[in-house]
Amino acid sequence: MNPTPKTARRTIRVVIGEDQGMVLGALAALLEIENDISVVGRGRNGKEALQAVLDQKPDVFITDIEMPHMSGLEVAAELKRRRSSARVIILTTFARAGYLRRALDAGASGYLLKDMRAEQLAEAVRRVHQGLRVIDPELATEAWSEADPLTDRERQVLRLAGDGKQSGEIAADLNLSEGTVRNYLSEAISKLGAANRIEAARIARTKGWL
Amino acid sequence: MNPTPKTARRTIRVVIGEDQGMVLGALAALLEIENDISVVGRGRNGKEALQAVLDQKPDVFITDIEMPHMSGLEVAAELKRRRSSARVIILTTFARAGYLRRALDAGASGYLLKDMRAEQLAEAVRRVHQGLRVIDPELATEAWSEADPLTDRERQVLRLAGDGKQSGEIAADLNLSEGTVRNYLSEAISKLGAANRIEAARIARTKGWL
């Protein structure tokens, strides 16, 4: 449908990781329209996606973050560890500074939001293939603004509290006293400027810290 | 890519409603592959989608539920009210019995989940166009199992509590005494078999009751 750009010498080989089958297939269809891009592998969860990248050695790997078994960020980190040559584009619903930061730490070349226009995806693939970075502009500025103030324990406890577990259960899960659990929650609540554990969990989630 | 089925006499005209641009474009690309299906309109929020259906009078309208301005369910209900001839397919991430029930009440002909295989979408469009219903099998059985046990007040209160507001604030918002608010929450907690307000809100959300 689109003309092959002059710069393209050969087909850009792409693997896609995305847990929603409908979206996975649709994205593949979208990219296959382009003459210079070919989808050579797919994964419907983190592990499948990782394996597909290792098998196919694509030029570009496009992945969602929230997937079963292994998140897209974990896959990216693993690929970095293994010195994979595939450039990684994170494609997600969530405009969270914490996610972007972790993506960049994991060596990703791109961070795009699913509510961008569909036409921009192919262009992003080409840019990233050329060695450029493609970051959603809105997030790029915000990214370095705020660091996660939570300690590991606070994060753990807050995650469980956000699921509706009460202090006693959390304490049992983590082998702590109930008082300690309440203390961590109190810390987290105060650090995040929340009024209670529920709001604290909500805020942390929004920022991508959980 | 796929051959035109023998039953197709003319092109099936489709409008898509979906707020994530990337997914919207990708779904359109997926359907345009089929010889007997043509995407004649798009909406990136409920109002746009409704307008597109009214303007284009398509055979089939595929829509997400959670969209700005107007949910897909509200659009479906409005189309029913206006006696639109477009058949409606709900395409969503959420396998919630409450959503399915509301979709059917709003006269939808299909309810599909985004994690189905992409190939099934075109087939669903054809079936629905022929006047058949297409419901995700997993949900179909579960759908009528459980009715929403919450009263209006309980729902209101639970929604606010789920956002982390405390009883006093909720009481002020709704002009109730704090005791009353706590009573509604207690009722909701017991009806849903939860241990506290957070878990209750989570359960209700999962079922599509909030």
Add this chain to the structure above:
DNA sequence: TTAACTACCTGACATTTGTCACTTTCTCCA
């Protein structure tokens, strides 16, 4: 090798949350 800093951990106390028994208001229908 201290001092300062940080994360981790705890129990005692005050506040908020959850439960229960009860009253009021409204609708439905025999």
Add this chain to the structure above:
DNA sequence: TGGAGAAAGTGACAAATGTCAGGTAGTTAA
């Protein structure tokens, strides 16, 4: 027309939550 039933509304009591003041390791920098 006079219950029966369901939802809305309330306050008193018990249980869970949030705060505070403090104590123990481990690390870093003078």
